Amino acid sequence: MQNNDYLAVDIMSKKTRFNRFFYPERLNSLKRKFKGLCYLYDLPARKQQAIQKHPERYKVEMCGNSPARAILFGPIIIGAVLSLVTFISVVSLPIYEEGEKFQWWIPILTFSWNLFFLNLLPITDSYLPKKQIYFDRKKQLVGFTDEIPGCEERDELGNCCFKWADIVCHLDIVATRPGVMGFVPFISHIDEDKYPETKIAVQVPDNSNNPMNCYLYWERVVRFMDNNQPLPDVPEYENYRHLDELTAEFDKRNDRPNNFWSDFSLAQQVEIWQKFNKEAAHFNWLRATPNEEITKPWLHFKGEPERIEKLTWKYKAKRLALQLFMGIP
Numbered sequence: 001m002q003n004n005d006y007l008a009v010d011i012m013s014k015k016t017r018f019n020r021f022f023y024p025e026r027l028n029s030l031k032r033k034f035k036g037l038c039y040l041y042d043l044p045a046r047k048q049q050a051i052q053k054h055p056e057r058y059k060v061e062m063c064g065n066s067p068a069r070a071i072l073f074g075p076i077i078i079g080a081v082l083s084l085v086t087f088i089s090v091v092s093l094p095i096y097e098e099g100e101k102f103q104w105w106i107p108i109l110t111f112s113w114n115l116f117f118l119n120l121l122p123i124t125d126s127y128l129p130k131k132q133i134y135f136d137r138k139k140q141l142v143g144f145t146d147e148i149p150g151c152e153e154r155d156e157l158g159n160c161c162f163k164w165a166d167i168v169c170h171l172d173i174v175a176t177r178p179g180v181m182g183f184v185p186f187i188s189h190i191d192e193d194k195y196p197e198t199k200i201a202v203q204v205p206d207n208s209n210n211p212m213n214c215y216l217y218w219e220r221v222v223r224f225m226d227n228n229q230p231l232p233d234v235p236e237y238e239n240y241r242h243l244d245e246l247t248a249e250f251d252k253r254n255d256r257p258n259n260f261w262s263d264f265s266l267a268q269q270v271e272i273w274q275k276f277n278k279e280a281a282h283f284n285w286l287r288a289t290p291n292e293e294i295t296k297p298w299l300h301f302k303g304e305p306e307r308i309e310k311l312t313w314k315y316k317a318k319r320l321a322l323q324l325f326m327g328i329p
Contacts, residue, residue: 012169012185016219016226018283019291020276023220024269025235033311036319037115038329040122050157056231056243057138059224061187063131063200075117079327082110086325114327121329133187133200137227137244140164142187148197162198164225166190169218171211174201183211185218212280233297235261235269254295263303272301 035041051058086107093102132145136155143161144151151160170186188199204213223232230250231237238261241247261269294300309315322328 010170012171012215012218014222015290016223016293017285017288017290018216018219018280019223019293020216020280021220021223021232021236022234022269022273022276023236024266024273025238029266030309030311030315031319034316034319036316037323038118038122040119041329042122051134054243056237056240056247057136059135059137059221061133061135061202063133063202075113075121076327079110079114079117079325082106082113083325086110111324114324118323118327118329121327131200133202135164135221135225136161137225140225140227142167144198144200146197148195150195162189162195167198169221171214182209183214185214210281212277212283212285215285216277216280232293233260233295235264238262256296257298260298260303263305263308264301265304265307266309268304268307 031041051060089103089106130145134143134145135141136143139155140163141155141161142164143155143157143159145159148160151162153161155161166189168188168190170188172184172186173181174184175181185202185204186199187202189195192199202217204217223229227246230247231241231244233241233256237247238259241251264272
């Protein structure tokens with residue numbers, strides 16, 4: 001049974017206690033290898049190129065209350081409806097009356113629509129203003145891509161920003177969908193009355209019924225912003241540990257194996273993540289003695305490279321089907 005001692009907490013602490021920052025980070029590796037019919041899949045966001053070039057410095061979060069999400073999902077929903085109409089037309093072939101011709105314009109329109117928006121979405125996503133928040137580990141700032149009325153400071157990207165010390169995270173209970181209540185982390189300026197536009201709902205990719213996931217998310221952010229320590233040794237930072245000077249020096253002193261996490265399949269990463277989640281469910285986030293951070297994961301976990309997901313024809317067929325029938329990049 002999970003510990004509910006922290007349910008009444010409003011502002012979450014900027015101290016780490018659980019110290020298990022693991023999260024699977026190879027979800028899109030096969031998508032990058034096989035783009036299918038989406039030739040512009042890797043098109044970078046126009047205004048976020050500087051951030052994307054320095055992943056060791058910036059941690060970006062898409063806001064759950066961003067209107068851009070609804071705009072981008074519109075063509076996908078329409079494509080799915082057209083595909084349903086195409087499917088109904090095909091299964092209805094046996095009952096066509098003699099002389100009645102199949103309406104070829106339906107599948108032609110469906111596939112043309114999906115292929116067009118399949119490659120338009122990355123372009124739209126690149127130029128469409130998005131409500132995002134990003135954490136600057138180097139300068140200890142938190143930037144907002146949306147305009148914040150009354151903001152007095154802007155970062156080198158021209159966005160409104162505030163000192164990390166003035167940013168807080170609230171644990172709130174809200175309606176995540178009609179009739180269903182869930183826990184959501186809301187990040188804002190500590191003076192929310194003065195800067196109400198800084199309040200944003202963060203997308204926690206795990207079960208919103210459990211407040212533990214909000215705490216796990218916030219600990220990852222807090223630990224990332226602690227520039228007095230090297231980046232945690234987890235898959236999320238594997239590809240750019242060497243870009244952070246403090247982390248590179250620590251790894252050298254720590255005799256860290258090169259590309260340690262590259263031998264771990266997504267399935268194996270999920271297994272480790274689930275193990276930590278079970279521990280987190282019983283952890284007292286307010287009163288427990290902080291866990292010691294794992295700084296030498298190679299002493300605790302062993303990679304199984306034979307389990308690494310391969311680019312098979314089944315995966316390619318599934319990806320192409322999603323692109324053709326739903327327009328999903």
